[in-house]
Amino acid sequence: MSDSSEALATHELRHHFENMEQQRGASSMGMWVFLITEIMFFGGMFMAYLAYRYEYFLAWQEGSQHMNFWIGTVNTAVLICSSLTMVLAVLAIQQGRRRLTSIMLAVTICFAIAFMVLKGMEYHEHWLAHEFPGPAFHFAGIDPRHVEMFFVLYFVMTGFHALHVLIGIGLVSTMLYMNERGHFSADYHNPIENTGLYWHFVDLIWIYLYPLLYLIGHHHVG
Amino acid sequence: MEKVISAKLYFTVWAILMCLTAATAALSYVNMGALSPVVALLIATVKGSLVVLFFMHAKYIDVKTTVLVIVAGFFWLSILLLMTMTDYITRAWS
Structure with a gap:
């Protein structure tokens, strides 16, 4: 009550919380609970990937060689850069620098769009090479049935990841809009912080998808 | 209280993440047999831990x-x- 900055932010304090600090802690914990369910969601797919890789090792090796190593590597770097700009946006709003926050959020969106464009080019390449699972799937090497299974997991895992990137673009855009409308300050910025957590989670998933899909088996080329 | 971390630390973490990405990409050209996936996943785990601890502020949760x-x-x-x-x-x- 005596804290003046707290008094300024009181209109953002929901009535069921004692103070801003408690509200912030609860908001962050709620986001983490959600992210853990997301980790479980992707965890199931990682589990399927590992189990099938163990069972059909040769087919997995064959499939890995048809990944675009360079697009995968560049996209990894793009997402790490977007994570940096996202965390800098959170830092800027913690310091009450709204203008800088908006700039950092906008740069994050640009990186995310760059990721999606590269991913789209990669999908297009696979489509033209008849590597998309289904009736048009064609693979000349050994064990095409299980190579197709590799591609099923590749498209499902990267597809769900790409969906999360799209949702992330929506969230960050919303934060940019709200920030421009003056919704956030050094005292109240839980939505930006939680959007940051979501965005870093998307990066975290890709950090594991990258070695599993693009790196393992890459050295067998040539 | 909410901990405010310096931009310098974020840039350092970013630089380490970029170096590790370059390292793991380069190592994928080296055939280490059964060790290859182990090394790649170890590097991924170091990168993931850095993201969770610093970018996601897990190190500073009160x-x-x-x-x-x-x-x-x-x-x-x-x-x-x-x-x-x-x-x-x-x-x-x-």
Whole structure:
């Protein structure tokens, strides 16, 4: 009550919380609970990937060689850069620098769009090479049935990841809009912080998808 | 209180993440046999830990329940991965 900055932010304090600090802690914990369910969601797919890789090792090796190593590597770097700009946006709003926050959020969106464009080019390449699972799937090497299974997991895992990137673009855009409308300050910025957590989670998933899909088996080329 | 971390630390973490990405990409050209996936996943785990600890502020969380949520979540994931793989790997032993 005596804290003046707290008094300024009181209109953002929901009535069921004692103070801003408690509200912030609860908001962050709620986001983490959600992210853990997301980790479980992707965890199931990682589990399927590992189990099938163990069972059909040769087919997995064959499939890995048809990944675009360079697009995968560049996209990894793009997402790490977007994570940096996202965390800098959170830092800027913690310091009450709204203008800088908006700039950092906008740069994050640009990186995310760059990721999606590269991913789209990669999908297009696979489509033209008849590597998309289904009736048009064609693979000349050994064990095409299980190579197709590799591609099923590749498209499902990267597809769900790409969906999360799209949702992330929506969230960050919303934060940019709200920030421009003056919704956030050094005292109240839980939505930006939680959007940051979501965005870093998307990066975290890709950090594991990258070695599993693009790196393992890459050295067998040539 | 909410901990405000310096931009310098974020840039340092970013630089380490970029170097590790370059390192793991370069190492994928080296055939280390069965060690290759182990090294690639170890580097990924170091990168992931840096993201969780610094970018996601897990290192600075002051609400203990939140720390419990995170630890429990990753513990549960390790049950899923380790126990299922233990089953698959030992099936051929009998």
